Amino acid sequence: MKIDILTLFPEMCETVLSESIIGRAREAGYVEINCHNIRDYSKDKHRHVDDAPYGGGTGMIMQAQPIYDAYMNLTDNGNKKYHLIYMTPQGKTLTQDRVKELAELENIAILCGHYEGIDERVIEELDPEEISIGDYVLTGGELPALVLADSVCRMLPGVLRNDEAFEKESHFSGLLEYPQYTRPPVWMGREVPEVLLSGHHENIAKWQNEQSLERTKIKRQDMYELFVENDNKN
Ligand code: ADE
Numbered sequence: 029m030k031i032d033i034l035t036l037f038p039e040m041c042e043t044v045l046s047e048s049i050i051g052r053a054r055e056a057g058y059v060e061i062n063c064h065n066i067r068d069y070s071k072d073k074h075r076h077v078d079d080a081p082y083g084g085g086t087g088m089i090m091q092a093q094p095i096y097d098a099y100m101n102l103t104d105n106g107n108k109k110y111h112l113i114y115m116t117p118q119g120k121t122l123t124q125d126r127v128k129e130l131a132e133l134e135n136i137a138i139l140c141g142h143y144e145g146i147d148e149r150v151i152e153e154l155d156p157e158e159i160s161i162g163d164y165v166l167t168g169g170e171l172p173a174l175v176l177a178d179s180v181c182r183m184l185p186g187v188l189r190n191d192e193a194f195e196k197e198s199h200f201s202g203l204l205e206y207p208q209y210t211r212p213p214v215w216m217g218r219e220v221p222e223v224l225l226s227g228h229h230e231n232i233a234k235w236q237n238e239q240s241l242e243r244t245k246i247k248r249q250d251m252y253e254l255f256v257e258n259d260n261k262n
Contacts, residue, residue: 029059029060029131029133029134029135029136029180029181029184030059030060030061030062030134030135030136031059031060031061031062031135031136031137031138031177031180031181032061032062032063032064032102032110032135032136032137032138033061033062033063033064033137033138033140033173033177034064034066034095034098034099034102034137034138034139034140035063035064035065035066035140035142035168035169035170035173036065036066036067036077036090036140036142036168037140037142037168037170038063038064038065039063040170041063041140041170041173041174042063044174045061045063045174045177049181049182049187049188050177050178050181050182050187053181053184053186053187056186058181058184058185058186058187059181059184059187061177061181064098064101064102066090066094066095066098067094068098069093069094069095069097069098069101070094071093071094076091077090077091077094078090078091078142078143079091081144085144086144087143087144087145088143088144089143089144089145089146089147090141090142090143090145090146090147091147092146092147092149092150092153093150095139095146095147095150095154096150096153096154099112099137099139099154102137103137108135109134109135110135110136110137111130111133111135111136111137111157112136112137112138112139112154112155112156112157113130113136113137113138113139113156113157113158113159113176114138114139114141114146114151114154114156114157114158114159114169115138115139115140115141115159115160115161115169115172115173115176116141116158116159116160116169117160117163117164117165117166118158118160119157119158119159119160120157120158120159120160121159121160121161121162121163122159122160122161122175122176122179123199124179124199124200126159127176127179127180127183128183130176130180131180131181131183131184136180138169138173138176138177139154139156139169140168140169140170140172140173141168141169142167142168142169142170159172159176160172161175161176182194196236201240202251202254202255202258203240203241203243203244203251203252203255204240204243204244204247204248204251205240205243206235206236206237206239206240206243207239207243209221209224213225221235223235241255
C-alpha cells in the first residue's frame with residue numbers, strides 16, 4: 029500500500045512516521061509513505077498558501093490552487109488512482125471497521141487542513157472522503173492524518189509481528205480487550221489472576237473472553253449492546 033500525505037508540515041509527519049512499528053514497516057517495504065509540502069505548489073513569490081476569508085472573520089483560509097496542484101501532481105492529473113481523504117472535524121468519525129476497509133486500498137492520499145480551513149471550492153472539485161478523529165478541534169489535520177496512517181498501517185499484512193497481532197485487541201471484534209499482566213506475579217500486594225499462571229490454555233481463553241465481555245459492559249455500554257444484538261442475530 030502507498031499513503032501520500034499532503035500537508036504544510038511534512039517534517040512533523042515524517043518524524044512520527046519514521047519511528048517504531050510504522051518506521052520498521054516502511055523500511056521493510058510493507059508500506060510506502062510520502063509526505064508532500066503543499067507550499068511547494070504555491071505560485072506566490074513569497075510562497076503564500078493562505079489568504080483572508082471572504083465575508084470577513086478571523087484567521088486565514090488555505091487557498092484552493094496549491095492544494096489542487098499538489099493533488100494533480102501526485103495523481104498525474106488524475107491518471108493514477110487514489111482514494112483522497114480530507115481530515116476535518118466535519119467528517120465521519122473514524123472507526124476500526126473503516127480502518128480495516130481503508131487498509132484494503134492500493135493508494136490513499138490524505139489532505140491536512142490548517143489555519144481556519146480550506147477554500148470550499150477545492151473540496152467540491154476533489155470530492156474527498158471527510159474523516160474526523162473525534163468531536164474536538166485540533167490546530168491542523170496533521171495529527172489526525174498520523175492517527176489514520178498509523179491505524180491503517182498496523183492492519184497491513186506483515187506489519188505487526190505474530191505476538192503483536194490485532195485480532196484480540198479492543199474494537200477489532202466489537203469488544204474491548206481483556207486485562208493484561210506481566211512479571212512480577214505480585215506487585216504492591218496485587219496478584220496476577222491465578223488462571224493466567226495455570227498454563228491451562230482453554231481456561232485462560234475462557235477467562236479472557238469473560239473479561240472482555242465484562243469490561244465492555246462496564247466501560248462501553250454502547251459497544252456492549254451492539255455486540256449482544258449482533259451476537260443474537262448470528
Ligand atoms: N482537524 C482539526 N480537528 C480535527 C479532527 N477532530 N479530526 C480530523 N481533522 C481535524
